[in-house]
Amino acid sequence: MFDKRYLQDFDWGFLGLVLLLCFIGLVTIYSTVTASALAPGKTLYYRQVIWFCAGLFLMLAVLFINYRSLEQGAFVIYGICIVLLVWVYFYGKYAGGSRRWLQMGALTLQPSELVKIGLIISLARYYSKLGSARGVTLKELIVPLVLITIPFLLIVKQPDLGTAMILVLIAGSMTVFVKIERRTLIYAVASCVVTVPLVWFFLKEYQKQRILTFINPDRDPLGAGYHIIQSKIAIGSGMITGKGFLKGTQNKLSFLPEQHTDFIFSVLAEEWGFLGSGVLIVCFLVLIAWALNIAYGCRDTFGTILSVGITAMIFWQATINMGMVMGLMPVVGVPLPFISYGGSSIITMMIGVGILLNISMRKNI
Amino acid sequence: MEFLKSVDTEWYKQRLTGAMLLLVMAFIILFARLFYLQLIKGREFRRLSENNSIRLQIIDAPRGQLFDRNGKLLVDNRPSFDLSIILYDAKPIEEVIRKLSAYTGMPESELMSKIKKEKCSPYQPILLQRNIGRNALAAVEVHKLDLPGVMVEVKPKRYYPKKKRAAHLIGYLGEISPGELKSEKYPGCKRGDFIGKFGIERVLDRFLRGENGGRQVEVNVSGQVVRILNTVDAKQGQNVYLTIDSKLQKKTEKLLKGKTGAAVAMDPETGHILALASSPSFDPRSFVGGISNEKWYDLVSNPYRPMENKAIQGQYPPASTYKIVTAIAGLEEGVIDETTQFFCPGYFEYGGHTFRCWHASGHGHVNVVKAIEVSCDVFFYNVGRRLGVDKLAWYARACGLGSPTKITLEGEENGLIPTAAWKKQRTGIPWQGGETISIAIGQGYDLVTPLQMLRLTSGIANGGTLYRPLVFSEIKTADGKLVKKGETEIVGKIPASSKTLELVRRGMWEVVNGANGTARGSRLYGIDMCGKTGTAQIVGRKEDERGYKKKLAPHFTPHAWFIAYAPSDTPRIAVSVIVEHGEHGSSAAAPVAREMIQAYLSDEKAGSDVVVLENKVVESAR
Numbered sequence: 001m002f003d004k005r006y007l008q009d010f011d012w013g014f015l016g017l018v019l020l021l022c023f024i025g026l027v028t029i030y031s032t033v034t035a036s037a038l039a040p041g042k043t044l045y046y047r048q049v050i051w052f053c054a055g056l057f058l059m060l061a062v063l064f065i066n067y068r069s070l071e072q073g074a075f076v077i078y079g080i081c082i083v084l085l086v087w088v089y090f091y092g093k094y095a096g097g098s099r100r101w102l103q104m105g106a107l108t109l110q111p112s113e114l115v116k117i118g119l120i121i122s123l124a125r126y127y128s129k130l131g132s133a134r135g136v137t138l139k140e141l142i143v144p145l146v147l148i149t150i151p152f153l154l155i156v157k158q159p160d161l162g163t164a165m166i167l168v169l170i171a172g173s174m175t176v177f178v179k180i181e182r183r184t185l186i187y188a189v190a191s192c193v194v195t196v197p198l199v200w201f202f203l204k205e206y207q208k209q210r211i212l213t214f215i216n217p218d219r220d221p222l223g224a225g226y227h228i229i230q231s232k233i234a235i236g237s238g239m240i241t242g243k244g245f246l247k248g249t250q251n252k253l254s255f256l257p258e259q260h261t262d263f264i265f266s267v268l269a270e271e272w273g274f275l276g277s278g279v280l281i282v283c284f285l286v287l288i289a290w291a292l293n294i295a296y297g298c299r300d301t302f303g304t305i306l307s308v309g310i311t312a313m314i315f316w317q318a319t320i321n322m323g324m325v326m327g328l329m330p331v332v333g334v335p336l337p338f339i340s341y342g343g344s345s346i347i348t349m350m351i352g353v354g355i356l357l358n359i360s361m362r363k364n365i
Numbered sequence: 366m367e368f369l370k371s372v373d374t375e376w377y378k379q380r381l382t383g384a385m386l387l388l389v390m391a392f393i394i395l396f397a398r399l400f401y402l403q404l405i406k407g408r409e410f411r412r413l414s415e416n417n418s419i420r421l422q423i424i425d426a427p428r429g430q431l432f433d434r435n436g437k438l439l440v441d442n443r444p445s446f447d448l449s450i451i452l453y454d455a456k457p458i459e460e461v462i463r464k465l466s467a468y469t470g471m472p473e474s475e476l477m478s479k480i481k482k483e484k485c486s487p488y489q490p491i492l493l494q495r496n497i498g499r500n501a502l503a504a505v506e507v508h509k510l511d512l513p514g515v516m517v518e519v520k521p522k523r524y525y526p527k528k529k530r531a532a533h534l535i536g537y538l539g540e541i542s543p544g545e546l547k548s549e550k551y552p553g554c555k556r557g558d559f560i561g562k563f564g565i566e567r568v569l570d571r572f573l574r575g576e577n578g579g580r581q582v583e584v585n586v587s588g589q590v591v592r593i594l595n596t597v598d599a600k601q602g603q604n605v606y607l608t609i610d611s612k613l614q615k616k617t618e619k620l621l622k623g624k625t626g627a628a629v630a631m632d633p634e635t636g637h638i639l640a641l642a643s644s645p646s647f648d649p650r651s652f653v654g655g656i657s658n659e660k661w662y663d664l665v666s667n668p669y670r671p672m673e674n675k676a677i678q679g680q681y682p683p684a685s686t687y688k689i690v691t692a693i694a695g696l697e698e699g700v701i702d703e704t705t706q707f708f709c710p711g712y713f714e715y716g717g718h719t720f721r722c723w724h725a726s727g728h729g730h731v732n733v734v735k736a737i738e739v740s741c742d743v744f745f746y747n748v749g750r751r752l753g754v755d756k757l758a759w760y761a762r763a764c765g766l767g768s769p770t771k772i773t774l775e776g777e778e779n780g781l782i783p784t785a786a787w788k789k790q791r792t793g794i795p796w797q798g799g800e801t802i803s804i805a806i807g808q809g810y811d812l813v814t815p816l817q818m819l820r821l822t823s824g825i826a827n828g829g830t831l832y833r834p835l836v837f838s839e840i841k842t843a844d845g846k847l848v849k850k851g852e853t854e855i856v857g858k859i860p861a862s863s864k865t866l867e868l869v870r871r872g873m874w875e876v877v878n879g880a881n882g883t884a885r886g887s888r889l890y891g892i893d894m895c896g897k898t899g900t901a902q903i904v905g906r907k908e909d910e911r912g913y914k915k916k917l918a919p920h921f922t923p924h925a926w927f928i929a930y931a932p933s934d935t936p937r938i939a940v941s942v943i944v945e946h947g948e949h950g951s952s953a954a955a956p957v958a959r960e961m962i963q964a965y966l967s968d969e970k971a972g973s974d975v976v977v978l979e980n981k982v983v984e985s986a987r
Contacts, residue, residue, distance in 0.1 A: 036486075094547075094548075094549055095547075097552055177377075177380055177384065179380070221579075221581050221594070221595035221596075221597060222421060222578070222579040222581070225581075226419075226581060229581070230419065232402060232410065233410045233413050233414050233419065234410075234414065235399070235402050235403060235410070236402040236403055236406050236407050236409070236410025236414075237407065237410040237411040237413070237414035237415075238403055239403055239404070239407035239408070239411060240407070249414055249415070249417065269399070269403065273403065274399065274400070274403040274404055274407075277399055278396070278399065281392060281395055281396055281399065284392070285388070285389070285392045288388055289388060289389075292381055292384055292385055292388065295381055296378055301377070304377050308381075308384070311384075315388060315391075319391050319392075319395065322395050323395065326395070326398045326399065326402060327398075328394070328395075328398055
């Protein structure tokens, strides 16, 4: 039953890179949660270690299931994710202005993270069945549109604009990758141009404000705009070598919002300087390129599209998060893969890594 | 294993190469940005980070104002000066505190303990003292340079130009609790914020609250602002126009002074609450800036319950005022008609028990109108016995008793209208016929709130419509834009024909104006008033006690009720009054109602409202 080629083709380098990133993440989280008396404290750090171990375990578990069998189970997985999201809608835990979490004993789960995997698998299944070089037609686009709209609306309602946007970007990347028919593309763009102002017209004033602030954080100098200034000060003040581990002043004085989740890159850049943050960016670049290479090496359509989907997930989250904290992009609540604090985020990422390793080690079987 | 055509995978490989290119480009941008921030602008950011120079200062939004129906200001804001300290700037801390103590006279140990208690970021202001006096303010301002990190923040605080007026309706503010902070109802609130805790301040908090603004500033080493980078103005909360008439409210409160109870008035044609008073009252001014523990303890431990809004939270047996319901039920069910007479010998025998009429020597032959006028118990015992408890309960509920009126205030009580099934379920004992006899005159299990009785009175006055009591007419932004209108809302109809209502109204007219009316002493000259008295017994009086006319301890003396409306043909105001342990409705409650009605109607006549009043007459004459 066990094939020697599994071990031969196993991507040790890729796994090593992921573990390195996770290690950097844990070290930085340690700094953020223990920086001052106000910081959340070591409990959070230990919790993250446990989540990381759970993620590692799930990653290994995923390796034992042939990824090709995911194709059959695609819509079941998707369905479970949607059920969880609906559950959140009714019984979710409310915290910090939104309803995103399911309380399970001492742990909280964020189904909007897991739904990314569900969406990627089901889209991969759908697109791999089409398989033609002419591109997706308008009619063929209906199913993906439905697949994306359901979780999108549920997540926007929470509200969690960042995660909703990531879902759209992942689905969009996969669709563009399998190619859209030119005519369809024109239709799609044209209908967007028409509907966006229409939707805008129906939005309530506070919703418009939220979107405008999202696009331009300077509109909100007391909230997002202030956070970006502080984040830029933190990153910039790191200079070449940084202020040293546990010595970041912006971090220590809680000047950064969400310093252990969304703004964790700022803390890393403040404490480790250009050298440290540069290494991190390079790590991400290599990791994503490696993931694309796995897609490249895969010899069936489902596997290729699946790995592209997961790569897109890592890519968009990493670039948007880093772009945001450096003041290049809208302020969105997107965690930095493998680095940010958050159980659901790390588990989702590790499952994604498991699938990629899975595809990679079965490329010759 | 099935492989797809190699054409397909080859084709995808091309697309993957494209993806790789995009990836590299995106990362070049990120890298360049990092380079710019850390290497090119690094020195500048390092400088800014050293003093944590960019800070946020909050500008508190003033809450919305409250006005009465005529636009009279009831609740306003006034600036208060709060003293706070930023630990990061206040170095060395002991010395700063020592100086501050010397300048202001505040004890050093008290200041220190406040700082120690607070667990927040060292750059966030810690509140030392709310509302510091003029002298302390001057001292701090003069020695500003000597006191790094010490600052005076100007915050709007509630101000009550009419002092205690309408305290139970308006309510008060208090510091947000940890539980409220976590709930969805208070987005954007932070620790130390004041929110509405009671009354209108609480239920309309989201309108009144406003939106805090703030300033992004750059500060120097001692925490002084060097320049302002960005300002967002605070948005004042929305103003609420209440339906109450400030003058009538004042009068009502004066009338209730020294008594325990409640008085509410309503415009029977719209459901607008004209006055709502509960006694004893509390002073909302003692809540400004946080109430002291002793004061709070005094309020909650007071046996007369000043923190309770008795108009909606007090539940009392309706007593004889309930005879109106019994009369309606009897007439509508055909148990009696206009001419039906019962003989009252002063007592009523049923199931081996003797039920007494309040008038021991009896009323003789009485019909329904007369029975209301003289409040004959025996007449209604007869009606009740023929109706049975469940029919009576159905009418009472249809008249709006035993369920909340849904007034826009929190904590309203239900009251209780018993049925046979209710008792069986509650106590396991079947309903006894004798209990129906008590119920028919509003004793026994029956409980109502003064507001429920008021709505019923209004309904009888206006021809049967039950309105949802309305406490605010409009909510407007500070610059006068309408946000929300308090709409008159019909929630029910008294199940009575116009003929039945006419008979009840006649009875109520006789109560005040008839030769033997129980409230004859309260009739008004020039104003045609209708009403009904009630005396709610708390413990069953024993016959010998009664015979000796022994004065009961105040704790056991009955509650006094009076419900009324006026003028009788074109009702403009309905009133419901309860005076706890007031003994008799006619002597304790009716005068309060009478004075309220007189004050309101004569005020209207004297004012510019005369024309409106005349219009009204014409209208209802149709």
